[in-house]
Amino acid sequence: MYALKYDEDTCLKCRTQDCLAKCQYIDIDKESAKKEILKIAHGEDSSVLHDCVTCYACEEYCSFNNHPFYLIVEKQEELDIPPLPRPIIKRGIKTGIPFRGEPTIEKINGRALLMGAFADLMHLIQGKLFEGLPVISTDPRKMFHYFCQLMYLHYARNSVIKERLPKIIKTIAEHEVTEVVCFHDECYGTYTSYCPAIGMEVPFTPVHFFEYLYNRLLELKKEIKPVKLKVAYQRPCSSRLSPDKHRFVQAIFDLIGAQTVEREYVDENALCCGGTMEGQRREGSRKRTADLRRKNIEDMKNAGAEVCVFNCPACYNTLGQMLVQSGIRPVFMSDLCRVAIGEKPEGWR
Amino acid sequence: MDSVYEALVEIVGPEHVSSQPEELFIYSWDLGTTEPHRPDYAVAPRTAEEIRKIVQLANKEKIPVVPLGGGLSLAGLAVPFKGGILLDLKRMDDIIEVNERARYALVECGVSQGKLTAYLERHHPHLTHSEPGAPPAATIAGNVVIHGQGDLAHPYGFNSDMINGLEVVTPTGEICQFGSCAIGAGWFTLHPLPDVGLFLGWTGTTGIITKVSLRLFPCKKIRGMAQFVVDDEDLVPEVFYKITHTQMVEDIMATSQAIPPFSSELHHFTINIAADSEKELEFKLEIVFDDTLGEYIHKGDGGYLGFIRGLERPQLSKTSDWRKGGGFEYVGSIMPIEQYPECYRRGKEISERHDIPYTVLARCIGTAHAMMFSWTYAFNRADPKTIEHAREALHETDDLALELGGTIWKPGLYGQRLVMEKLNPNTLELMRKIKQLLDPNGIMNPGNWEAQ
Ligand SMILES: Cc1cc2nc3c(=O)[nH]c(=O)nc-3n(C[C@H](O)[C@H](O)[C@H](O)COP(=O)(O)OP(=O)(O)OC[C@H]3O[C@@H](n4cnc5c(N)ncnc54)[C@H](O)[C@@H]3O)c2cc1C
Ligand code: SF4
Ligand code: SF4
Numbered sequence: 001m002y003a004l005k006y007d008e009d010t011c012l013k014c015r016t017q018d019c020l021a022k023c024q025y026i027d028i029d030k031e032s033a034k035k036e037i038l039k040i041a042h043g044e045d046s047s048v049l050h051d052c053v054t055c056y057a058c059e060e061y062c063s064f065n066n067h068p069f070y071l072i073v074e075k076q077e078e079l080d081i082p083p084l085p086r087p088i089i090k091r092g093i094k095t096g097i098p099f100r101g102e103p104t105i106e107k108i109n110g111r112a113l114l115m116g117a118f119a120d121l122m123h124l125i126q127g128k129l130f131e132g133l134p135v136i137s138t139d140p141r142k143m144f145h146y147f148c149q150l151m152y153l154h155y156a157r158n159s160v161i162k163e164r165l166p167k168i169i170k171t172i173a174e175h176e177v178t179e180v181v182c183f184h185d186e187c188y189g190t191y192t193s194y195c196p197a198i199g200m201e202v203p204f205t206p207v208h209f210f211e212y213l214y215n216r217l218l219e220l221k222k223e224i225k226p227v228k229l230k231v232a233y234q235r236p237c238s239s240r241l242s243p244d245k246h247r248f249v250q251a252i253f254d255l256i257g258a259q260t261v262e263r264e265y266v267d268e269n270a271l272c273c274g275g276t277m278e279g280q281r282r283e284g285s286r287k288r289t290a291d292l293r294r295k296n297i298e299d300m301k302n303a304g305a306e307v308c309v310f311n312c313p314a315c316y317n318t319l320g321q322m323l324v325q326s327g328i329r330p331v332f333m334s335d336l337c338r339v340a341i342g343e344k345p346e347g348w349r
Numbered sequence: 350m351d352s353v354y355e356a357l358v359e360i361v362g363p364e365h366v367s368s369q370p371e372e373l374f375i376y377s378w379d380l381g382t383t384e385p386h387r388p389d390y391a392v393a394p395r396t397a398e399e400i401r402k403i404v405q406l407a408n409k410e411k412i413p414v415v416p417l418g419g420g421l422s423l424a425g426l427a428v429p430f431k432g433g434i435l436l437d438l439k440r441m442d443d444i445i446e447v448n449e450r451a452r453y454a455l456v457e458c459g460v461s462q463g464k465l466t467a468y469l470e471r472h473h474p475h476l477t478h479s480e481p482g483a484p485p486a487a488t489i490a491g492n493v494v495i496h497g498q499g500d501l502a503h504p505y506g507f508n509s510d511m512i513n514g515l516e517v518v519t520p521t522g523e524i525c526q527f528g529s530c531a532i533g534a535g536w537f538t539l540h541p542l543p544d545v546g547l548f549l550g551w552t553g554t555t556g557i558i559t560k561v562s563l564r565l566f567p568c569k570k571i572r573g574m575a576q577f578v579v580d581d582e583d584l585v586p587e588v589f590y591k592i593t594h595t596q597m598v599e600d601i602m603a604t605s606q607a608i609p610p611f612s613s614e615l616h617h618f619t620i621n622i623a624a625d626s627e628k629e630l631e632f633k634l635e636i637v638f639d640d641t642l643g644e645y646i647h648k649g650d651g652g653y654l655g656f657i658r659g660l661e662r663p664q665l666s667k668t669s670d671w672r673k674g675g676g677f678e679y680v681g682s683i684m685p686i687e688q689y690p691e692c693y694r695r696g697k698e699i700s701e702r703h704d705i706p707y708t709v710l711a712r713c714i715g716t717a718h719a720m721m722f723s724w725t726y727a728f729n730r731a732d733p734k735t736i737e738h739a740r741e742a743l744h745e746t747d748d749l750a751l752e753l754g755g756t757i758w759k760p761g762l763y764g765q766r767l768v769m770e771k772l773n774p775n776t777l778e779l780m781r782k783i784k785q786l787l788d789p790n791g792i793m794n795p796g797n798w799e800a801q
Contacts, residue, residue, distance in 0.1 A: 084649075084652065085645070085646055085650065085651055085652040086649045086650065086652075087578040087579050087580040087615055087650070087652045088654070090580050090614075090615060091578055091611050091652070092611075094611040094612075094613060094615075095609075095610070095611040097611075099608065099609060278655055279646075279654060279655070281646060281647055281648075283647055285653075286634065286639060286653055287635065290634075321657075321658050321659075
């Protein structure tokens with residue numbers, strides 16, 4: 001019923017093969033890249049299907065919006081080349097099953113903030129920045145009713161996303177929301193990139209969390225005191241699905257007086273947190289991920305970062321402890337913004 | 350005022366004795382499905398000498414004495430089935446000595462797991478003990494009495510194998526010591542004196558332990574937990590075997606439970622790893638997850654879920670809120686690890702029959718010498734029907750543990766009967782004689798281990 005909008009002709013005409021040529025995890029030249037992407041499009045086995053670490057980045061690298069990553073994932077599923085071991089896939093798929101009754105649906109008739117599967121992080125949306133903004137998915141026991149499901153791209157399980165997502169969208173829509181500020185990049189990517197790519201309708205307008213924060217900070221501009229911290233940003237995989245919103249990271253930093261450090265692994269060249277990579281079937285995954293994390297944090301440290309700013313709670317979980325050990329403070333963007341307007345987020349010293 | 354009450358007041362002082370129904374009420378229950386029984390007196394002694402006097406009084410009056418630690422053993426083991434004196438040992442909670450170099454702690458019987466953990470963390474960060482997954486109020490003595498196991502069970506065995514010395518008040522009121530302490534030396538070893546292993550596993554029916562010298566072990570700077578998951582229960586025994594072969598890890602447990610959904614029909618290993626440096630940690634992770642379990646990962650049969658730094662101690666299994674009403678009880682067994690698949694399948698079947706979300710757990714004891722396998726059944730405390738279901742499931746599981754070639758760990762009365770029916774008759778007779786010799790009036794925790 002839902003079909004991926006992928007156009008082979010676009011790839012045939014493409015001169016860059018940026019999707020794979022820019023991939024940080026697969027070493028491949030332009031010529032082979034073309035061959036491989038076409039093999040994938042034809043449903044043939046390709047080394048890429050085995051070596052892809054599911055970092056999402058090729059969705060951004062392809063300037064023709066031809067969805068190379070969604071294509072890879074579809075073919076991984078079709079050809080039964082799962083990136084992760086079977087038990088992790090089963091575990092992941094079961095994780096999203098709601099199991100503690102139905103959520104309470106409150107009609108909103110306007111804009112709302114959607115916590116998705118992070119209802120246990122309500123402490124991150126406190127204070128003036130969020131005043132007057134109704135919130136959806138506030139009960140950790142019921143939050144999987146709002147889980148965007150896009151995580152299953154890492155599991156090569158498009159089928160699960162397609163099967164469950166309509167129900168999720170319906171549940172959100174039942175709140176009668178017009179605009180939905182997505183707490184997590186992944187929800188935003190789901191509704192603005194994945195859904196259109198497969199022809200699934202979204203009956204509300206998604207708003208990127210950072211765009212919301214930026215605009216709210218503008219409203220509170222008078223209260224901003226420069227935080228004067230040297231910051232690095234950990235870009236999450238799902239932000240590759242909304243590269244047009246990535247600019248708000250810098251815009252916010254400029255607004256709140258945070259100084260972005262000069263790094264090698266930044267923006268398009270950002271490194272994955274490794275959350276999904278370390279468990280992958282590909283030989284050496286654990287060790288490769290440990291090295292990747294070290295490289296990432298070393299880069300922040302060498303650049304003089306005092307703080308590493310996060311959008312994604314999963315990245316925060318995977319890198320947080322290592323950062324602290326390296327003397328860099330992990331902090332969520334919303335908390336940093338709160339500090340800028342003189343508030344004291346939970347645990348802030 | 351009755352004379353026993355007065356005599357007890359004489360021994361421990363009025364504030365440490367009660368015969369008030371509201372206070373006796375709380376001593377009549379444990380957390381599990383056992384029917385409550387009210388004691389006649391609750392007494393909280395402070396010294397072994399006071400205990401000695403209480404026991405002498407009980408012998409004179411021929412009334413039961415039931416020792417109580419944290420009261421968290423769940424199987425009704427400290428429920429005063431025949432009334433009498435409930436001996437609440439929590440006031441005896443001095444940590445008498447920690448010997449850093451010989452690595453042991455000498456504690457009074459009321460010292461809780463939580464207290465020892467906190468004390469060691471603060472004063473002896475290089476030392477740790479094998480902490481069970483019980484709530485922190487569980488006592489060291491109550492745990493060794495029932496052959497408990499903690500988070501160092503894989504490298505070092507049962508907690509009752511970690512005893513360097515004991516002080517015991519016998520049922521007839523003598524204070525005895527066992528181990529090097531008995532000859533006036535330090536509390537550093539239980540061996541090589543003649544073996545008088547009469548107090549462990551007897552659930553307080555052969556005496557009251559008043560002091561325990563417990564072995565401590567190196568506590569490394571980095572301690573954390575890795576997770577590994579398989580979806581085929583038949584793989585679990587060989588994974589245990591392979592991990593234990595590396596001798597690189599501390600605790601190893603496998604769990605499976607119906608709730609939350611992500612754990613259902615999957616088997617999650619939690620593997621505690623400790624290291625003094627990043628180099629040591631990486632080396633261990635490499636040996637365990639790349640070299641030893643890598644083949645499962647590559648084939649897609651097993652998944653590495655990462656290593657989390659920092660141990661949450663105790664590592665409690667969370668099941669009590671699967672049901673409204675917050676009750677649960679489990680059957681524990683000591684079982685050959687190769688029986689994991691059958692234990693899991695049959696346990697799940699029992700749970701489903703009784704409409705209880707299944708929860709099973711296996712902890713490796715020694716170098717895969719055995720496992721403690723437990724089946725937990727949740728119930729609603731306010732709903733007698735669900736309690737009855739859980740009780741039936743527990744009894745069926747006691748039968749199952751024996752049928753599968755295991756032994757029941759800390760059995761309640763029903764399980765004790767099953768074990769005694771199976772016991773070698775000469776052994777049973779010897780147990781009966783020992784009990785008769787030590788406790789001629791049968792005052793100690795009556796109902797338990799009563800060989801006919
Ligand atoms: C959630 C949960 C998890 C658990 N996990 C574990 C685990 O991982 N490992 C484990 O081993 N156990 C576990 N347990 C079981 C139990 O709680 C512990 O073994 C605990 O250490 C028992 O100690 P206690 O002080 O509560 O004993 P109690 O229940 O007070 O007593 C146990 C028995 O010993 C007798 N007794 C108590 N003190 C003395 C004494 N000084 N002298 C003689 N007899 C005495 C009592 O009469 C009773 O028969 C768990 C329990 C719960 C509720
Ligand atoms: S997916 Fe995009 S970048 Fe890759 S070959 Fe096709 S058009 Fe080019
Ligand atoms: S998702 Fe990442 S690893 Fe996979 S092909 Fe695209 S860029 Fe490479």
